[in-house]
Amino acid sequence: MEVDTPMLSQYATPDRHLDSLKTAVRLPGQATMQTYYLHTSPEYPMKRLLCAGSGDIFYLGKVFRNGDLSPRHQVEFTMLEWYRLGFNMVEMMQEAAHVIQVVLGDLPIEAITYQQAFQKYANLANIHNATAADCRACLRAFNIPEVVGVEADDKALWEQLVLTEVIEPQLGLERITCLSHYPARDAALAQISTENPQEALRFEVFVQGMELANGYQELQDGEITHQRFQQSLQQRQADGVESVPLDERLLAGLTEASLPACSGVALGVDRLFHLALGANQLSEVMPFSIENA
């Protein structure tokens, strides 16, 4: 079922690395303008619908991310997000890859875990045990330009750089690559693997080195969701980034009736067209990019 969720909300995602656009809304009975946020994805209202018993749902529409502008990013872009009851991560990954095949043709599908990808594409045998120095040596070995502003011992950040600078450009070449089992610290609202608590049941799908989709086997528990939100807020505070109001309606919904067992995925539609049409940048496949809005 297609659902229509609000773009404008009094709540925003606390995710440390997502910046919601905000606007001032005049409401009757309020002396001052109220702050409302434009959604970065329809995830929270969709989860409220799932809690209320909607069953499988999808959203196709605009989302907004402040500050994101590059050949691969637009502040306003089109997202296809959908949820499947009873699907585990692997089933969701396959379905996401099949949807991509509908547009890009019958490319072969490859599934690889985060840890395997570091081994195969960056020669780092066990990334979970590797040190910051191992990651820096890897960047040097692959002739990655010097990095400015990262502490020498910040392993998580050096690991991220190995992923974005060394591994991602090698993913999805003439194929659809599903990268799964991200580290638990990147779980967002994905479940943690019961087999390995270092890993989250989160995946991303890559074609030609470009991330097309991001999905989770969804966290169901309201209490843990609340803890993850609090951690994000603390991280914002530690980094001096503005705080946001947490979506209490989502948290209440998850507490009253926990989320049914499901998986969900969000797919960047403009990026899919970008690849299908062989464009050089996202704005070429959009009738009105922000530069032209």
Next chain:
Amino acid sequence: MASVSTSEFKNGLKFLMDGQPCSIVDNQIVQPGKGQAFNRVKFRNLITGRVLEKTFKSGEKVEAADVMDTDLQYLYTDGEFWHFMDPASFDQYQASEAAVADVQKWLIEQDMCTVTLWNGDPISVAPPKQVVLEVTETDPGLKGDTAGTGGKPATLSTGAVVQVPLFIQIGEKVICNTQTGEYISRAK
């Protein structure tokens, strides 16, 4: 000196890197969505002309460089320095050989050039896109030849050597493209 954050990075922004002025030629945001954002930056060292690449953690700051492009008239060279003048203020600037190394052979007295000043001193010079120069030396060519059927080297009055059509003779004036170093046409 003012500092500039990565959020203000854009093409053409001038900043100091290792004490030398640089200009951004490409700035791309790497925004993984789930992690720290970075700026992948290509920049030209304005003194050496070399293009370098670095990845900055978003939010990092660099020192702004007092670099500006200004239109100046080329006056003359005394062999050690190349002298330029602002035709409005009559202020004079002297450029070292390093600053004019690549373009010396296109500098013609009285021509307007774009001179890049760093803290008030010329560090690079861009001559006009097209210049008119006299041929001082070339082999005699054959009559009836037209442009496009081969050519021959010709030395111009500034010392520049370009390929010209066979019909060009010593003493004639030719128009050259200073960026490609190619002959364009005979000057009238």
